[in-house]
Amino acid sequence: MFKLNPLLAIALLLIAVSCNDKPNDKEIQDNVTKTLQANKNYAGVNSTVKDGTVTLTGMCEGDNCATDIENNIKDVNGVQKVENNVTKDNSTDMTMRTSVQSIITKYPGVQADVAGGVIVLRGTIDRDNLQSLMSDLGTLHPEKIDNQLVVK
Numbered sequence: 001m002f003k004l005n006p007l008l009a010i011a012l013l014l015i016a017v018s019c020n021d022k023p024n025d026k027e028i029q030d031n032v033t034k035t036l037q038a039n040k041n042y043a044g045v046n047s048t049v050k051d052g053t054v055t056l057t058g059m060c061e062g063d064n065c066a067t068d069i070e071n072n073i074k075d076v077n078g079v080q081k082v083e084n085n086v087t088k089d090n091s092t093d094m095t096m097r098t099s100v101q102s103i104i105t106k107y108p109g110v111q112a113d114v115a116g117g118v119i120v121l122r123g124t125i126d127r128d129n130l131q132s133l134m135s136d137l138g139t140l141h142p143e144k145i146d147n148q149l150v151v152k
Helices: 006-019 025-037 065-074 091-104 127-138
Strands: 045-050 053-060 081-088 110-115 118-125 144-147
Touching: 025 045, 025 065, 053 065, 065 081, 091 110, 091 127, 118 127, 127 144
Parallel strands: 053 081, 118 144
Antiparallel strands: 045 053, 110 118
């Protein structure tokens, strides 16, 4: 009769347990979904998982958002590969750009651009109008206002 060495039995058990440590696709999917839900800029992104490969689709907001999402998903336990089909959503910038243009028409000499939720102001403005302009633009909830205005 074959007698198993107790140390060998423990070693085999540890090997068997460690081999099963790898999360399955459902667990990976749950963790990827949690990662996506944790960031409001990823709200338009969907994911599927097959054999440890995560496929991302949809749209995101912000500069470099698609790359940022991919980097975050690569860090999820069990992810072997990421296929990134995410594109940047420029519609938010277009909506904000239209709103910014309607606001700055009240302030002669002020020009503005919008990119990635950031409003960049250029030109000139009277000191008396600066606070009012900033307040009006603040109602749009931009990521940032980059004020490059010359104040007279």
